[in-house]
Amino acid sequence: MSHKLNHSMSLAKPDSNGLSVKQKIAVAIGVVGLFILVLALLNTEFSNKSLFLTLALVLISVGTIIFSNDAYLNKSKGIKNDGVWFKSISSRGILGWITGIILTLFYIVLYFYPHLLGLGKNGESNTGLIALFDPLSFLLSGRPASQWFVYGTLYTVAILVFGYKFLLKYRHNRYEQIRTGSVMFFQLAFAFLIPEFMYRLNSNLPYYDLKSIWPLNYYNFERYRINQFIDAGDIGLALLIFGIVSIFIITPILTYKYGKRWYCSWVCGCGALAETAGDSFRQLSDKRQVAWKIERWVIHSVLVFVVLMTTAVIYSYLGKDTSKYWLTRDMFLGLVAGFLTLIFALTMIYKRKELGKDARYGAIGYFVIILALIGLHYFSSDTKLFLFKSETLRTTYGFLIGSIFSGVIGTGFYPIFGSRVWCRFGCPMAAILGFQQRMFSKFRITTNGGQCISCGNCSTYCEMGIDVRAYAQKGENIVRSSCVGCGICSAVCPRGVLKLENDSMKGRINPNEILLGNDVDLMDLVNKK
Amino acid sequence: MEHVVIIGNGISGVTAARHIRKLSDKKITIISAETDYFFSRTALMYVYMGHMKFEHTQPYENWFWKKNKIDLKKGFVKAIDTASKTLLFAEGDTLQYDKLIIATGSKPNKFGWPGQDLNGVMGMYHKQDLDTLEKYAPNNKVCKRAVIVGGGLIGIELAEMLKSRNIPVTFLVRESSFWNGVLPDNESEMINRHIKSHHIDLRLNTNLKEIISDENGKVKSVITKETGEEIPCDVVGLTAGVSPNIDFIKDSNIETNRGVKVNRFLETNIPDVYAIGDCAEQNEGIDQRRPIEAVWYTGRMMGETVAQTICGNRIQYKPGQWFNSAKFLDIEYQTYGWVFSKPREHEAHFHWKHEDDTKCITVSYHKDTNQFLGINTFGIRMRHETFDTWLTEKRGVDYVIEHLSEANFDPEFYKTFELEILQAYKNQLQTA
Numbered sequence A: 001m002s003h004k005l006n007h008s009m010s011l012a013k014p015d016s017n018g019l020s021v022k023q024k025i026a027v028a029i030g031v032v033g034l035f036i037l038v039l040a041l042l043n044t045e046f047s048n049k050s051l052f053l054t055l056a057l058v059l060i061s062v063g064t065i066i067f068s069n070d071a072y073l074n075k076s077k078g079i080k081n082d083g084v085w086f087k088s089i090s091s092r093g094i095l096g097w098i099t100g101i102i103l104t105l106f107y108i109v110l111y112f113y114p115h116l117l118g119l120g121k122n123g124e125s126n127t128g129l130i131a132l133f134d135p136l137s138f139l140l141s142g143r144p145a146s147q148w149f150v151y152g153t154l155y156t157v158a159i160l161v162f163g164y165k166f167l168l169k170y171r172h173n174r175y176e177q178i179r180t181g182s183v184m185f186f187q188l189a190f191a192f193l194i195p196e197f198m199y200r201l202n203s204n205l206p207y208y209d210l211k212s213i214w215p216l217n218y219y220n221f222e223r224y225r226i227n228q229f230i231d232a233g234d235i236g237l238a239l240l241i242f243g244i245v246s247i248f249i250i251t252p253i254l255t256y257k258y259g260k261r262w263y264c265s266w267v268c269g270c271g272a273l274a275e276t277a278g279d280s281f282r283q284l285s286d287k288r289q290v291a292w293k294i295e296r297w298v299i300h301s302v303l304v305f306v307v308l309m310t311t312a313v314i315y316s317y318l319g320k321d322t323s324k325y326w327l328t329r330d331m332f333l334g335l336v337a338g339f340l341t342l343i344f345a346l347t348m349i350y351k352r353k354e355l356g357k358d359a360r361y362g363a364i365g366y367f368v369i370i371l372a373l374i375g376l377h378y379f380s381s382d383t384k385l386f387l388f389k390s391e392t393l394r395t396t397y398g399f400l401i402g403s404i405f406s407g408v409i410g411t412g413f414y415p416i417f418g419s420r421v422w423c424r425f426g427c428p429m430a431a432i433l434g435f436q437q438r439m440f441s442k443f444r445i446t447t448n449g450g451q452c453i454s455c456g457n458c459s460t461y462c463e464m465g466i467d468v469r470a471y472a473q474k475g476e477n478i479v480r481s482s483c484v485g486c487g488i489c490s491a492v493c494p495r496g497v498l499k500l501e502n503d504s505m506k507g508r509i510n511p512n513e514i515l516l517g518n519d520v521d522l523m524d525l526v527n528k529k
Numbered sequence B: 001m002e003h004v005v006i007i008g009n010g011i012s013g014v015t016a017a018r019h020i021r022k023l024s025d026k027k028i029t030i031i032s033a034e035t036d037y038f039f040s041r042t043a044l045m046y047v048y049m050g051h052m053k054f055e056h057t058q059p060y061e062n063w064f065w066k067k068n069k070i071d072l073k074k075g076f077v078k079a080i081d082t083a084s085k086t087l088l089f090a091e092g093d094t095l096q097y098d099k100l101i102i103a104t105g106s107k108p109n110k111f112g113w114p115g116q117d118l119n120g121v122m123g124m125y126h127k128q129d130l131d132t133l134e135k136y137a138p139n140n141k142v143c144k145r146a147v148i149v150g151g152g153l154i155g156i157e158l159a160e161m162l163k164s165r166n167i168p169v170t171f172l173v174r175e176s177s178f179w180n181g182v183l184p185d186n187e188s189e190m191i192n193r194h195i196k197s198h199h200i201d202l203r204l205n206t207n208l209k210e211i212i213s214d215e216n217g218k219v220k221s222v223i224t225k226e227t228g229e230e231i232p233c234d235v236v237g238l239t240a241g242v243s244p245n246i247d248f249i250k251d252s253n254i255e256t257n258r259g260v261k262v263n264r265f266l267e268t269n270i271p272d273v274y275a276i277g278d279c280a281e282q283n284e285g286i287d288q289r290r291p292i293e294a295v296w297y298t299g300r301m302m303g304e305t306v307a308q309t310i311c312g313n314r315i316q317y318k319p320g321q322w323f324n325s326a327k328f329l330d331i332e333y334q335t336y337g338w339v340f341s342k343p344r345e346h347e348a349h350f351h352w353k354h355e356d357d358t359k360c361i362t363v364s365y366h367k368d369t370n371q372f373l374g375i376n377t378f379g380i381r382m383r384h385e386t387f388d389t390w391l392t393e394k395r396g397v398d399y400v401i402e403h404l405s406e407a408n409f410d411p412e413f414y415k416t417f418e419l420e421i422l423q424a425y426k427n428q429l430q431t432a
Helices: A002-009 A021-041 A049-073 A094-112 A128-132 A134-141 A147-169 A174-201 A223-231 A233-258 A269-276 A279-284 A289-317 A329-350 A357-378 A390-409 A421-426 A428-439 A468-472 A488-492 A522-528 B011-023 B041-048 B063-067 B127-136 B153-164 B185-197 B296-310 B384-392 B397-402 B418-431
Strands: A443-447 A498-502 B003-007 B027-032 B070-074 B077-081 B086-089 B094-096 B099-102 B106-108 B146-149 B169-172 B201-203 B208-213 B219-224 B230-232 B235-238 B242-244 B260-262 B273-275 B280-282 B323-328 B331-337 B347-353 B360-366 B372-378
Touching: A021 A049, A021 A128, A049 A128, A049 A134, A049 A147, A094 A390, A128 A134, A128 A147, A134 A147, A134 A174, A147 A174, A147 A269, A147 A279, A174 A269, A174 A488, A223 A233, A223 A289, A233 A428, A269 A279, A269 A421, A289 A329, A289 A357, A289 A390, A289 A421, A289 A428, A329 A357, A390 A421, A421 A428, A443 A468, A488 A498, B003 B011, B011 B027, B011 B070, B011 B296, B041 B127, B041 B153, B063 B070, B099 B296, B127 B235, B146 B153, B153 B169, B153 B185, B153 B235, B185 B201, B185 B323, B185 B331, B185 B347, B185 B360, B185 B372, B219 B235, B260 B273, B273 B296, B323 B384, B331 B384, B347 B418, B360 B397, B372 B384, B372 B397, B397 B418
Parallel strands: B003 B027, B003 B099, B027 B070, B099 B273, B146 B169, B146 B235, B169 B201, B260 B280
Antiparallel strands: A443 A498, B077 B086, B086 B094, B106 B242, B208 B219, B219 B230, B323 B331, B331 B372, B347 B360, B360 B372
C-alpha cells in the first residue's frame, strides 16, 4: 500500500481518481482563458482588449466553477478529502512540482522583471499582458495598469473562484462558509476596489489597503508615504493615524476577544489566498518537531528585523532639533526602547510561566540585541543607525522578506510546502498577533474529553503544521501562537473532538485528566479544584 | 534494572510504556509483529481513502522511542514460559522479562464460513489487512464489486473506504436493521437510509452461506443463506466483530477464557503478568460494561492503570462513565451514559429527529425517578465534560433537556436545535 503512494511522482496515477467528462470540459474552458493571457504575454495585439480581458477572466472563472460543481455538488455534504494523497497536484506529484515552478517563475518575473510582462518604462505605454489589463485599470482608477494591478486582479479572481470551490466543499460547515465569505469580501472590497477608488477620488493619497497593517505593510512609515499622507491633508492624516491606531489599539483588542483568527483567516489577503486557492495544499505542511523549531526562530527573527528596519527608516528622516518638530531622533529611539522594555517586562513578570524555557531564552536574547543596537547608536556619533544605513536595511528587507519570502516562496511553493509557508515561517504580523494570542486571548481550541482516537486527521490538515493530535489525545486545550483559527481541524475530526471557542481567560490551558484517565473519582477531583 | 516487556504496540501497550517511562527508569521493550512503530489503528481507513499517508497515522515521530529509551522489537511471540519468565519467538530467539504486559488486541471474527480463507477475503483490523485490500481492491477495474459481511462499525467503515474508490459494495447484515443490537430502532433506521443514500447495496436480514473460489484460489462470488443468491465479487470483507488475539497464550499457564482473564488490577493468575486492552477479560463487567471492551479509550485507560501498578502504586481499573463515538459515512455519532437499543425495565426513551434525516438524539431516563441515564446523538456534537458531570450528579431528564445548549459542541455559527428538541420533549409529555 504505502509503496504505491510514493509513486505519485509518476504520471500514472495509482488509482481511478481521474477527472469526469464534465471536469475535463471545465479544465479545457479554463485553459482557453489562461491561453488568452499567455497570448497577451507573447505580445499578441488584441483589437479589443476589454473584450479579450473579460473573456479570459470569465473563462477561467467559469471553468473553475463548473469543475467545483462537478466535484462536490453531486456528493452528500461532508468532509470530502478522498484521494487527496493520490492526486499528483496535491501530493507533491509531478503536477504539483510543475505548478510550483510555474508560480515561482511568475513571481520572479513579477517582482524583478515586470518589463517582461509588458510594463511600460519611463512613461511609455504598456504592452503585452499588462496592456491587456489597461482597460480595467482605467475603468477603476483612471490610470494605466501596472504589474501590481495585473497581479491584484488575478489574485482577487483566484480568491473569488477558489473561494467558491471552498464554499461548496465545506457547505455542511457554516463556520467555514461565513469565514470564506469574509475573506472574499475583504479581498474584493478592501484590497482591490477601495484603494483604486481612493486613488480616483484623491490621487495624492498613497495606495492604501486599509486592512493591511504594519508590519505586514512594512513600507507604511517610509518617508515618501508619510509625506504623501501629510500632503493629502486631513484625509491623509486620518489614514496615518488609523495606521498607528490599528497597530496599538484595534489589533490587540480584537485579538484579545477573538484570537488572531479575526485577522489571519477572516481578513488578511495572504490568508485569503491560502484558504481558497491554497486549500488543496494544506495537508503538505511539515508537522515534524524540527519544522516547529525552525518556524519559531525564523518568524521571530523576521519580526526583529522589521522592527529594527522600521525604526531605522523613521529615524532617518527625523531631525535633531526640538524646535522644528517635537519628535526628534533621540526621543524616538527612547520611545521605541521604552516600549519594547515595557512589553518585555510585562511578559516576564506576568506570563513567564506560560513560556517554554527556549522561548524565554529567545525573548531575552532578542531583547538584548535590540537594546544593544539602540545603545550602540547613543554611544557612537555615526550617522548610520544599527551599523547599517537605513536604506540598506530597507532594501534588504524588501528584497528578502517582502519579495522572496512572502511572494516567491510563500505562494510559489504552495504545492511543495503547503499553503501557509509565509504565514507560518515569515509573517511578522502573524508573529505579533501570535504573541498576543499566546499571552492574552480568550480564544483557544478546546478538546472533547476522551473522545480522541488519535487518527491524525487534524494534524494532517493543519495548514500551520501544528500537531493538533498531540494536544487532543491529552485532552488539552490548544493555545498556540501560530494557530490562525481556520477551523479545519474541527471540521475534519471524525469524532467531534475539537471546537474553536472564545471563553474566559481562566483555565484556558487544562489537560483534562478527569475524562481521560483511570481512577475517576470525579467528585473528589471536581471538588479539589 | 527491572525489565518490563510489552507484547503489542497498540494504544494499550504504548500508553503503558509511556506512563511507565514517566514514572520510572525501568527497561522497557515493546514487541510487535505488525508494524515497526505505533500507529493509530482507527485511522487505517483514511490511508486507503487517500486522506492521509500511513506516516500520518503515527502519533509519535520515529525518534521518539529512542529518545525515551523504549526499545522496539519486531517479532512474533510464539509461546510464553511463565516459570522461567521467557518469551519464545517464532523467529527462534527468546527474551527474558521481569514484568510482562499482554496487549495483543483483537483479531477479526471468522465463523467457519466455507471459503473464508480464500485470497481476496480479509478483515479490516491489521495493517496487513489494509495491504491486502490495496492489493485486491486498488480500483474499480480490478475489483468490480466488494461484499461486506457483518453490520458493525468496521463494516460500515469498510463500505465507506471502498465507495471512496467508486467500487460497488454489497453489505450483508444479519440483523433486521443496521447495528440495531446497539442502536434504538429509530436511529438504526435513519442510518439504514443514510447508507442507501450513498448507493451502498444494503441487504438486511441476510447471512453469508459460503464464499466461492475461482480456479486460482481467489474469491469469485458469495452465496447468501436466505435466498441462495450468488453475488459475484472480487473482495469479501469479514467484519462480524472481533475477538481477543490470544492464541499463542492458550498453551501457557496464564488463565484465559475468551480473553486473558484479569482482576480489577489487570493482573492475571500468574504473578508479574498483566493483560490490558482488547485482549483482557474482566472476571465480570464493571458497571454495565461488558467483560471485554474493544474500545480505543479503555485500552488507553488500562495502559495508564497498569503503569501505575507496575511502578509501585497498585490501583484498580476504574473506567468511569461510559462514552463512545463513531462516524457513519457523513453522520457523526456520540454516546454518553447508557442508551440501550430496547429500553430496559424502568427505562424510557425520548427521541427527536430533524426533518433532514441526518440528525437525531435519543435520551434514556428512568421512568419513575426521571433520572437521566444516557444520550445518543447523531449529527450534533456534544460536550463530553458536561454529560460526564450530569451523569455523575445524577441529573433529571428535564434538567438535561432544558440545559442541552450548555452541552452543545458544534462549531461556531452552526444551527442549533435545542429549542426544537425542548419543544418536542414538551409535546411528548403532553401526549404521553
